[in-house]
Amino acid sequence: MAYGKKENDNEYLKLGDDLKSGDFKPYYLVYGTEEYLKLSYKKAFRKAFGGEDGMAYTFFDGAPDVDELIDLLNTIPFTFGDNNGRLVIVGDSQWFKKTPPEKLVKFLEDIDHYPDTAHLMFIESDVDKRGKLYKVIQKNGFACEMGVQDHGQLSRWAARYLSNAGKKIRSSTMDLVLSKSGDSMDNIASELEKLIAYTGEREIIEDEDVEIICSQNVEDRVFDMITEMSLGNTDRAMKYYADLLTLQEAPMKILSLMRRNFNQLLLTKESVTKGMTAQEAAKYVGVTPWILSKLQNQAKHYSLDGIEDYLSRCLDYDEAIKSGNLSDRMAVELLLTV
Incomplete structure (x- = not known):
């Protein structure tokens, strides 16, 4: 029987439906950058199959031996009948970014002979949707992305x-x-x-x-610092920098975040030039629509040449720091004041 599902931004919510109904798919794949969501569903599924210490749950951190994995899935748990069967979770196997073991692919493709008591879940960061393993799980199980939420x-x-x-x-x-x-x-x-x-x-x-x-995170403080730079408020920008140093944030980290912010501003400017919709632009820049709106407002105060100049200086200062010709603290001060 095929359980294939079409993905969308909220597709992961259907995992909650399975947890409520107890009607579990044979295979699951969850992937993406939102670690909180992935960990939450890992814990919820583990609990549904008897918990971490239960005999019906196994976790592999990294790619397991294929024969061992298949043998485990083929073994009926002693507790079957008292719970939902056996759950095996494999974390960060890397099988979705490179050629997966053919023996495993063939085993999972044969859904008619796959044991009813076995449920396999992969938790990954990145996947190649063109890969064999991804296609098998999408066809016979459930695959969903857990990315940054809007x-x-x-x-x-x-x-x-x-x-x-x-x-x-x-x-x-x-x-x-x-x-x-x-x-x-x-x-x-x-x-x-x-x-x-x-x-x-x-x-x-x-x-x-x-x-x-609530404490303001370092990314937001850097964002506000760059906004003050664009308005010519050097003293206020330096105050943000002093606050970050007081909070023991490393100047190299601050420089890296400034470079990332300027790169996002460059992409934001390009998205306007290309006539993108808000949704297209958010995907192009790699941020949520809400963050994009903040970047769009910030970008109004910078010219394209100005952004490119700051990016070039970030790279130059980074090289100077690594070669010992400039301190990281001074590099940030130069960006803020010159």
Whole structure:
């Protein structure tokens, strides 16, 4: 029987349907850059099959021996009948970026003889959708990407997170939380936990709570620093830099983030020239639509030549630092003031 599904941005939510119904596919593949989501579903599936210490669950960190994997899948767990069968999770196998073992591909292709008690899940970072293994899982199982979520998805997820803790938050206050935490779900969850603890028995989370509790991440501080540069506010830009140094952020990391920000501005400018839609531009720049809107506003204050000049200087300073001709701290100061 084929269980193939078409992917979209919210496809991973269907994993929750399987967990609720107990109707599990023979094969799963989850991949992408959002580690929080991948880890969350790994834990949820593990729990559904008896937990980490159960006899029906096995985890391989990296590519296992193929014969061992097949033998394990063919072995009926002693607990079958008491739970959902056997679950084997393989993390970071690399089989989806290079030629996979042919023996495994043939084993998984023969869905009619695949044991009903076995469920196999791969958790990967990158995949090649043209590969044999990917196509087999897409046809007979379920493949979904867990990438960076857009602003709306993050808002809804964070609202559910708070609701489960008995908390409520206005949409404008949620925007403030996300502006400080960035788009990493790990960071957002950490900030939400701090807000939950801080507000105690009080139900509604206010802007003031966020301002007191939530820390602005380093990427946002660098973004604000570059915005001040574009407006000619050198003193304010240097104040952001001093704050970052006080927080013990390494100048080389700050320089790297500045270079990334300028590169994103360059791509943002190019997306406008190419006449891209907002969705196309976000994909082209490699950011969420919400972050793209911030970059578009920032880019208005820079010329294309100015951005390219800053990128060139970032590269020059990086080489000078590595050759010992310039300190990393001075390199950032030169970018901010010259």
